[in-house]
Amino acid sequence: MRKNLIKINNFKWEIPKETNPLMRVPGIIFASERLISETEEQAFTQVINSASLPGIVKASIAMPDIHFGYGLPIGGVVATDWETGVISPGGVGFDINCGVRLMKTNLFLKDIKGKEREIVNSLYRHIPTGVGSTGSLILSHNELKEVLKKGARWAVERGYGSPEDLEFIESNGSIPDANPEKVSTKALERGRDQLGTLGSGNHFLEVQFVEEIYDEKIAKALGLEKNMITVMIHTGSRGLGHQVATDYVAILGNAMKKYGINVPDKQLACAPINSKEGRDYFEAMSASANFAWANRQIIMHWAEEAILKALGISKSSLGMKLIYDVAHNIAKKEEHIIDGKKRIVAVHRKGATRAFPPGNPEIPKKYQEIGQPVIIPGDMGRYSYLLTGVKEAMEETFGSSCHGAGRVLSRHQAIKRAQGRSIISELEKEGILVRASDKETVVEEMPEAYKDVSLVVDSIVGASISKKIAKMKPIVVIKG
Amino acid sequence: MFSVFFTTADAGIRVEADSLEGIFSDSAKGMFFLMTEKEIINFEVERDLYVESHDMDFLLFQWLSELLYISETEKIIFGKFDILELEENSIKAKCFGERLSQSSVKRLIKAVTLHNLHISRHNNKWKVEIIFDL
Numbered sequence: 001m002r003k004n005l006i007k008i009n010n011f012k013w014e015i016p017k018e019t020n021p022l023m024r025v026p027g028i029i030f031a032s033e034r035l036i037s038e039t040e041e042q043a044f045t046q047v048i049n050s051a052s053l054p055g056i057v058k059a060s061i062a063m064p065d066i067h068f069g070y071g072l073p074i075g076g077v078v079a080t081d082w083e084t085g086v087i088s089p090g091g092v093g094f095d096i097n098c099g100v101r102l103m104k105t106n107l108f109l110k111d112i113k114g115k116e117r118e119i120v121n122s123l124y125r126h127i128p129t130g131v132g133s134t135g136s137l138i139l140s141h142n143e144l145k146e147v148l149k150k151g152a153r154w155a156v157e158r159g160y161g162s163p164e165d166l167e168f169i170e171s172n173g174s175i176p177d178a179n180p181e182k183v184s185t186k187a188l189e190r191g192r193d194q195l196g197t198l199g200s201g202n203h204f205l206e207v208q209f210v211e212e213i214y215d216e217k218i219a220k221a222l223g224l225e226k227n228m229i230t231v232m233i234h235t236g237s238r239g240l241g242h243q244v245a246t247d248y249v250a251i252l253g254n255a256m257k258k259y260g261i262n263v264p265d266k267q268l269a270c271a272p273i274n275s276k277e278g279r280d281y282f283e284a285m286s287a288s289a290n291f292a293w294a295n296r297q298i299i300m301h302w303a304e305e306a307i308l309k310a311l312g313i314s315k316s317s318l319g320m321k322l323i324y325d326v327a328h329n330i331a332k333k334e335e336h337i338i339d340g341k342k343r344i345v346a347v348h349r350k351g352a353t354r355a356f357p358p359g360n361p362e363i364p365k366k367y368q369e370i371g372q373p374v375i376i377p378g379d380m381g382r383y384s385y386l387l388t389g390v391k392e393a394m395e396e397t398f399g400s401s402c403h404g405a406g407r408v409l410s411r412h413q414a415i416k417r418a419q420g421r422s423i424i425s426e427l428e429k430e431g432i433l434v435r436a437s438d439k440e441t442v443v444e445e446m447p448e449a450y451k452d453v454s455l456v457v458d459s460i461v462g463a464s465i466s467k468k469i470a471k472m473k474p475i476v477v478i479k480g
Numbered sequence: 481m482f483s484v485f486f487t488t489a490d491a492g493i494r495v496e497a498d499s500l501e502g503i504f505s506d507s508a509k510g511m512f513f514l515m516t517e518k519e520i521i522n523f524e525v526e527r528d529l530y531v532e533s534h535d536m537d538f539l540l541f542q543w544l545s546e547l548l549y550i551s552e553t554e555k556i557i558f559g560k561f562d563i564l565e566l567e568e569n570s571i572k573a574k575c576f577g578e579r580l581s582q583s584s585v586k587r588l589i590k591a592v593t594l595h596n597l598h599i600s601r602h603n604n605k606w607k608v609e610i611i612f613d614l
Contacts, residue, residue, distance in 0.1 A: 040488060067488055070595030070611060074489060094591035094613045189553050200588045201614055239552055242591045242613075246545045249594060254534045266537065266594035410486035411587075411614070440586055480588070 001044035005029070005036065011064075011463035015047060022052040022264055023060075030397070030463040031064040035455060038408070039066055046073040049264045053078060054272075055085020057338055057345060061397055063352050064459035065406040065451070069093070071267035074351035077400045080273065082333060082344035086261065087278045088270035089252060089285070091348030093329040094245040096285055097292035098203075098236030100326055100375040101169075102386065102472075103300060104222070105307075106319030107229040109209045112475070118310040119207055120433045120476045126306035127205060127299055128197040130437030130480040135196040137298070141188045145180035147195065151290030152325075155297035161322070165297065167364045169325040170354060173293035177333070179283035183240070184247050187284075191240025191291060196298040200441055200480025203235040204380065205303060208472035211383060215469045218370045218388055222323055222469070230472050231307075231320065232384060233299050234377050236329065237292035244288045248281040273346055282331065282346070289330055296325055323386075324364075324373035328353045328403035336398050347398045355389035355401035355466050363389075374401045374466050376457060380434060380477045381427055381447030385457045387466035401466045405453035414449040415440070427477075436479040445479060482510035491587075492611035500536075501563040503599060503606045504543055504571060511544055512557050512577075514612060517586045520559025523576035527556070532570045537597050540608065543571055544592040555580040587614060 004019045008028075013036060015027030027047040029036065043066050050072045051060035057079050066075035071090020078091050112119065128135045139147065147154045152173025156163055166172045198205060210228045213219045224230075237244075253269035255277040256262070261270060271277040304320045311318070331348045338345075347354075356363050356372040363372040371388035378384045393399050409417065423446045427434050436442045460466050482495045493510035497503045512520060531546050533539040551557060558577035565572040590613040599608045 069489065070593040070613070090594075094593075186549050186553075190549065201590075243549065246549075246591050250533065250538060250542055250545075253538055253594070257534075266597060269594070407488045410488050411491060412486040438586070 001041055001048065011459050015044065020048050023048060025051050025056050025059050027051055028059040029062040029066060030459060030465060031066065032455065032459045032462065035064050035459055040068045042068045043073040047076065049268060050076055050078050052264055053080060053086055053088060053268065053270060054261060055080040057081055057343070063400070063402040064456045065351065065402045065404055067406045069350065071265060072348065072350040074406065075402065076350045077352045077397055078348045079336065079345040079398045082273055082346055085273060085346065086270035087273045087282055087331055087346050088268050088348065089245045089248045089281060090267040090269060091350055092245065092285060092331050093350045094242045095236040095329055096241035096245060097289035097327045098329040099292060099296065100232060100234045100328065100377055101296050101300060102323045102373070102375045103231040103320050104224060104323055105229045105231065106317060109227040109229065112229060112311065115311055116433050116476055119307060120435050120478065122306040122310035123205060123303060123476065123478050124435040126302045127478060129478055130200050134193040137195045138193045139195060141192070144188050144192055147294050148178055148180040148183060148287035148290050150174055152293040152297040155294045160298045160301035165322045168322045169293055170327055173297065173325065174290050175286035177283055178287035178290045180287050182280045182284040183244055183287050187240050187243035187247065190243045191238060194238040194240065195291070195295055196302065197238060198235050198299060198480055199238055202445060203480055205299065205478045206232045206380070206474045207476040208232060208384065208474050210470050211473040212471040215467060218467070218469050221370050222373065223321065224470055231303055232375070232377060232472070233296050233303065235295060235299065237288040238295065240291050241288040244284045248284060252277055252281060285331060289327060293325065324375065326353050326375055334398070336394065345398070347400070349400055351403045352400045353403045354399055355387070355393050356399045357389045357391040357394055371467070376402060376404060376453060378405050378453030379447040379450035380445065380474055381430060381432060382452065383471045383473050385453065385468065386470045386472065387457065387460065388469055390464065390467055392464040393466065397465055402456050402460050405450040405456060407449055408451045409449040411444040414444050414446055417448065418443045418446055432474050432477060434477045434479065438480070441479055482506050484510070484514055487611065490611055490614050492609060495608050495610070497606050498604070500606055501566055503608055504540060504563055504566065505561040507540060507544060507608065507610060508547055508558060508561050511547065511589065511612065512559060515587055515589050516557055516584050520557055520577055522578040523560055525556050525577050525579060527575045529575055530570065530572045534569065536568055536599055539569065539571060540599060541592055541594050541597060544610070547575065548589060548592065551580065557584065589614060
């Protein structure tokens with residue numbers, strides 16, 4: 001498949017529509033030559049497979065962090081016509097609304113020097129992490145349905161964070177189309193004790209500092225300064241979202257015959273958006289997305305409490321403020337201009353982040369002149385980035401950007417590479433304290449298991465899809 | 481018989497058996513091995529399971545997904561499966577396992593994927609490959 005790639009420019013590649021008779025549109029990949037050369041062959045096949053989805057418009061798109069997933073590749077963006085197209089759980093992923101939020105504080109590097117151990121221990125005590133982690137919030141099915149309906153607002157109404165946080169969350173932390181009645185009892189059962197939990201794998205909470213600022217004006221508008229302490233949370237909808245995705249892959253897989261749909265990969269099971277099955281999935285997926293926003297809202301609140309306790313300072317001295325919260329596994333109903341005409345589409349972003357430009361009505365008033373913040377986590381040993389949306393992304397990628405570094409080593413390769421080493425001690429020497437419920441997770445997630453996220457960000461900037469604002473380096477990390 | 485393999489982001493199992501029943505039983509064993517990295521030999525818990533689907537590949541996907549659901553909500557890891565009935569669209573089985581402690585789970589399986597999941601038969605051997613979302 002790689003041989004079918006045509007270089008459009010240094011950061012844009014095309015897989016022509018003629019490559020495969022199943023393709024309804026071409027494939028477009030935004031990446032440097034180096035990242036393209038490091039991408040697995042199967043990921044290109046997945047770009048081609050995704051191009052076969054009925055109702056797909058413009059192109060099957062992939063971001064520079066493209067890698068082999070299932071259904072869409074990770075880093076895939078597909079928009080389908082809202083009236084005539086399909087919706088696919090394989091275009092969203094199992095961890096619905098896996099996403100990232102970034103907070104700033106009033107503190108600087110010097111303010112927490114020597115107190116890192118207290119901070120990591122306090123965070124670890126306050127926030128449930130790890131495989132099968134359950135929280136202190138055990139909800140009845142009826143209460144859980146309220147969470148699914150209201151999202152982050154549910155958490156704010158119960159004292160987690162403040163009402164002004166909601167403005168700084170994608171979709172204000174609550175998609176109105178959410179319908180808890182479309183979420184199975186099994187999914188509710190999996191979610192009832194998982195609200196306010198981080199989970200395991202690549203999910204994390206980091207205390208970081210701003211190491212570098214690339215755009216002073218925008219950083220100032222966001223309230224960021226060099227050496228300022230920030231906090232980043234990466235988690236999703238936990239078992240509830242995984243179950244919703246599993247349920248609907250089976251339901252839509254069964255319905256395809258009825259609608260005369262054939263897809264080259266069963267994981268791309270889909271149904272017309274305008275069908276009962278398609279609508280049900282959209283409403284259940286939106287409800288799961290709301291659960292994830294409530295989850296990150298609650299974890300943010302506990303992170304604030306944990307840091308306050310560790311440092312023994314007042315809430316106003318800490319001054320923790322939400323900069324933004326973005327989803328990177330989701331399908332959204334959005335209006336885009338395609339071939340000069342306004343069209344409503346379902347934008348599937350799987351391992352891709354919404355990145356709307358200045359002036360877009362969907363982004364907070366405070367950010368109208370600078371564009372939507374786009375949060376790109378890296379690995380726990382190097383750095384993460386903050387970008388903002390630009391107008392070119394609306395034309396090229398349905399207002400989407402990359403989502404992270406992407407693995408370069410399998411978990412097994414990482415374990416082999418780490419033999420005889422203590423990754424935790426190595427990171428400590430670099431000034432990064434890590435606590436995790438399982439040492440093996442730290443090994444599987446070690447920095448060299450990931451691509452250097454700066455390569456991904458440089459490709460995004462090179463392709464004019466987002467603007468680089470700041471780089472944050474981790475100091476304290478908790479993991480599952 | 482199963483073997484574990486790793487993709488860049490996830491992991492999977494390759495299963496080979498003399499019968500379709502063996503495919504369902506060994507796939508489940510493989511999934512719990514991937515999760516715990518140990519053989520489950522203590523069968524203190526027993527669950528009856530009945531799963532339906534529209535074809536055999538989806539049935540395997542739903543069978544494993546159902547076991548994952550029970551494992552997560554009831555905190556059980558399974559190691560032995562008596563397949564009582566297996567049709568094109570349904571499976572009935574008795575599943576045996578042990579209570580799960582957090583330390584016995586090495587790796588969270590978020591979900592079973594359908595990517596490349598296709599049960600095939602070659603020279604009286606049944607084969608399938610399953611990738612899990614980790």
